Amino acid sequence: xxxxxxxxxxxxxxxxxxxxxxxxxxxxxxxxxxxxxxxxxxxxxxxxxxxxxxxxxxxxxxxxxxxxxxxxxxxxxxxxxxxxxxxxxxxxxxxxxxxxxxxxxxxxxxxxxxxxxxxxxxxxxxxxxxxxxxxxxxxxxxxxxxxxxxxxxxxxxxxxxxxxxxxxxxxxxxxxxxxxxxxxxxxxxxxxxxxxxxxxxxxxxxxxxxxxxxxxxxxxxxxxxxxxxxxxxxxxxxxxxxxxxxxxxxxxxxxxxxxxxxxxxxxxxxxxxxxxxxxxxxxxxxxxxxxxxxxxxxxxxxxxxxxxxxxxxxxxxxxxxxxxxxxxxxxxxxxxxxxx
Amino acid sequence: xxxxxxxxxxxxxxxxxxxxxxxxxxxxxxxxxxxxxxxxxxxxxxxxxxxxxxxxxxxxxxxxxxxxxxxxxxxxxxxxxxxxxxxxxxxxxxxxxxxxxxxxxxxxxxxxxxxxxxxxxxxxxxxxxxxxxxxxxxxxxxxxxxxxxxxxxxxxxxxxxxxxxxxxxxxxxxxxxxxxxxxxxxxxxxxxxxxxxxxxxxxxxxxxxxxxxxxxxxxxxxxxxxxxxxxxxxxxxxxxxxxxxxxxxxxxxxxxxxxxxxxxxxxxxxxxxxxxxxxxxxxxxxxxxxxxxxxxxxxxxxxxxxxxxxxxxxxxxxxxxxxxxxxxxxxxxxxxxxxx
DNA sequence: CTGAAAGCGCTAACAC
DNA sequence: GTGTTAGCGCTTTCAG
Numbered sequence: 001x002x003x004x005x006x007x008x009x010x011x012x013x014x015x016x017x018x019x020x021x022x023x024x025x026x027x028x029x030x031x032x033x034x035x036x037x038x039x040x041x042x043x044x045x046x047x048x049x050x051x052x053x054x055x056x057x058x059x060x061x062x063x064x065x066x067x068x069x070x071x072x073x074x075x076x077x078x079x080x081x082x083x084x085x086x087x088x089x090x091x092x093x094x095x096x097x098x099x100x101x102x103x104x105x106x107x108x109x110x111x112x113x114x115x116x117x118x119x120x121x122x123x124x125x126x127x128x129x130x131x132x133x134x135x136x137x138x139x140x141x142x143x144x145x146x147x148x149x150x151x152x153x154x155x156x157x158x159x160x161x162x163x164x165x166x167x168x169x170x171x172x173x174x175x176x177x178x179x180x181x182x183x184x185x186x187x188x189x190x191x192x193x194x195x196x197x198x199x200x201x202x203x204x205x206x207x208x209x210x211x212x213x214x215x216x217x218x219x220x221x222x223x224x225x226x227x228x229x230x231x232x233x234x235x236x237x238x239x240x241x242x243x244x245x246x247x248x249x250x251x252x253x254x255x256x257x258x259x260x261x262x263x264x265x266x267x268x269x270x271x272x273x274x275x276x277x278x279x280x281x282x283x284x285x286x287x288x289x290x291x292x293x294x295x296x297x298x299x300x301x302x303x304x305x306x307x308x309x310x311x312x313x314x315x316x317x318x319x320x321x322x323x324x325x326x327x328x329x330x331x332x333x334x335x336x337x338x339x340x
Numbered sequence: 341x342x343x344x345x346x347x348x349x350x351x352x353x354x355x356x357x358x359x360x361x362x363x364x365x366x367x368x369x370x371x372x373x374x375x376x377x378x379x380x381x382x383x384x385x386x387x388x389x390x391x392x393x394x395x396x397x398x399x400x401x402x403x404x405x406x407x408x409x410x411x412x413x414x415x416x417x418x419x420x421x422x423x424x425x426x427x428x429x430x431x432x433x434x435x436x437x438x439x440x441x442x443x444x445x446x447x448x449x450x451x452x453x454x455x456x457x458x459x460x461x462x463x464x465x466x467x468x469x470x471x472x473x474x475x476x477x478x479x480x481x482x483x484x485x486x487x488x489x490x491x492x493x494x495x496x497x498x499x500x501x502x503x504x505x506x507x508x509x510x511x512x513x514x515x516x517x518x519x520x521x522x523x524x525x526x527x528x529x530x531x532x533x534x535x536x537x538x539x540x541x542x543x544x545x546x547x548x549x550x551x552x553x554x555x556x557x558x559x560x561x562x563x564x565x566x567x568x569x570x571x572x573x574x575x576x577x578x579x580x581x582x583x584x585x586x587x588x589x590x591x592x593x594x595x596x597x598x599x600x601x602x603x604x605x606x607x608x609x610x611x612x613x614x615x616x617x618x619x620x621x622x623x624x625x626x627x628x629x630x631x632x633x634x635x636x637x638x639x640x641x642x643x644x645x646x647x648x649x650x651x652x653x654x655x656x657x658x659x660x661x662x663x664x665x666x667x668x669x670x671x672x673x674x675x676x677x678x679x680x
Numbered sequence: 681c682t683g684a685a686a687g688c689g690c691t692a693a694c695a696c
Numbered sequence: 697g698t699g700t701t702a703g704c705g706c707t708t709t710c711a712g
């Protein structure tokens with residue numbers, strides 16, 4: 001790689017000192033209009049790029065924020081990242097994205113990498129395997145600003161952006177009940193995640209409120225992918241005598257996996273089995289019948305998380321952890337609109 | 341943020357010099373076993389993290405590679421990024437991902453950002469708007485290793501990983517022809533992209549080979565999203581007298597957009613209109629009828645691109661641009677299996 | 681308004 | 697085997 005232009009090159013060329021160049025490039029008001037123009041013109045001509053590495057080392061500030069998500073291939077996270085970038089770029093920060101691939105070990109490595117990269121703060125949505133939290137405590141001890149979003153870690157004192165999973169699950173199940181479904185099952189997320197627990201509680205609470213049975217075998221804790229939904233559905237459909245008449249999935253992919261198995265079994269959606277999901281990913285509109293799903297404003301969640309983090313980075317003194325509770329609405333589609 | 345442990349802290353504590361610490365941490369054979377152990381033990385105990393910023397500045401080497409993609413929300417790119425990370429991490433590199441959001445200006449900004457971050461090399465899949473290439477020439481001039489993947493820039497001399505779009509389109513259209521479709525339309529990608537042109541050429545060549553008409557109005561150049569597919573389909577279906585009996589989409593999303601409109605119009609897929617896509621994203625298996633699609637090994641494409649780039653970074657002397665042509669197979673599903 | 685000098689944390693010649 | 701020294705590119709006192 002070619003030797004890049006530095007501030008020294010510009011200084012030499014103009015017979016001024018590097019410090020003046022540095023100031024001129026930053027439009028420092030103490031520098032004369034003339035020099036500022038000269039310097040900036042030459043910088044432009046030589047296509048000078050500041051070495052952010054050197055700036056970071058000098059200022060002990062990287063203007064970079066790290067993001068750890070389970071998988072960017074999940075639409076929710078891809079959108080959330082775009083939301084994070086939106087706020088970050090506008091505030092002059094870059095974003096480094098790491099995937100934990102839902103692995104606890106990988107997540108620990110990610111935090112170490114980001115620590116070494118000296119990011120100014122970290123946004124995390126924890127992996128489904130994460131039950132230990134020592135790696136987050138390390139961040140706390142180093143006083144690295146830290147904000148959790150969507151999949152949070154309760155034990156750690158930090159700002160959090162969470163979705164109102166309990167209420168949303170409650171509303172979704174209540175909708176199923178209003179549509180006349182009475183034997184409602186739940187394909188839940190991985191047990192360690194708070195989000196799984198809350199969605200499950202909301203489901204149970206709605207059933208109880210309406211005097212419907214809470215059948216233990218009708219809750220199946222699984223992962224977050226289509227395959228997980230398929231497996232769970234197979235179990236739920238196994239015994240025709242004790243079969244649910246509706247399924248509430250922890251997310252859209254799981255709900256869609258269930259739909260595929262239901263259709264394969266020759267059962268009608270929504271007349272014989274209703275299905276509802278969570279997230280409202282694009283795929284929910286495409287599958288047939290279209291999937292009823294609780295909308296999660298992923299882009300906004302990302303923006304909110306980034307805003308909290310940047311505030312914390314920029315005014316660390318009067319910092320108090322804040323928890324933002326986000327909600328949205330249920331998007332009702334054909335998968336729960338049965339004919340009675 | 342708390343003052344982090346540095347090499348100096350360790351040196352002071354053990355009454356040795358910083359350079360010895362540096363060497364000991366790297367298992368330099370010149371250092372005695374005893375000091376190595378002492379140093380590493382203390383580093384461990386203090387939870388020392390090397391400051392990669394300082395290392396990068398010193399070595400003019402960041403062990404980071406930059407990636408510019410149009411959108412991580414596209415499954416293809418999310419998978420490709422995972423492939424890139426797979427190779428990069430194993431070789432000791434970090435990955436910074438930038439999204440151009442299909443905007444030329446944003447892509448230019450991305451290249452500047454990566455330049456300032458002093459990444460060791462850059463992987464690019466160009467935006468649909470990109471027709472000027474000056475920003476890539478800048479990279480060339482600075483001798484920043486550069487590899488294009490999937491959406492390449494022909495004019496720039498650089499390594500490229502491309503999919504055999506021509507052959508794949510040809511094979512897909514030939515499959516449609518074999519299934520008895522005779523009035524085959526094409527919803528193409530944005531005109532400036534080489535990939536759009538190649539897939540279109542493959543489509544035309546297959547029609548010609550089998551003596552089928554090449555109707556100009558049956559090719560509609562559009563974007564890459566479901567909405568684009570819907571719009572194009574509306575045009576294609578407008579005149580019942582001159583309606584195609586099959587549609588080959590430039591990717592799955594566009595094909596799915598078309599399917600939605602076809603179904604809305606009350607036409608049967610595949611009997612009245614056959615549909616084929618490209619990429620084989622998960623959604624292809626979920627839509628009804630399931631979508632025939634040419635498989636693109638996105639993860640592998642990412643891995644190949646990363647491998648080429650890292651080779652170029654690590655042996656810049658004997659470097660010659662290489663073009664890797666990847667292919668795969670057509671996954672036939674219900675959307676083209678008509679009853680005759 | 682500008683320059684000189686010091687130093688961010690680390691590494692690599694060069695000494696001994 | 698280990699220490700000394702210099703410097704990566706930049707910013708920021710301090711001086712004038």
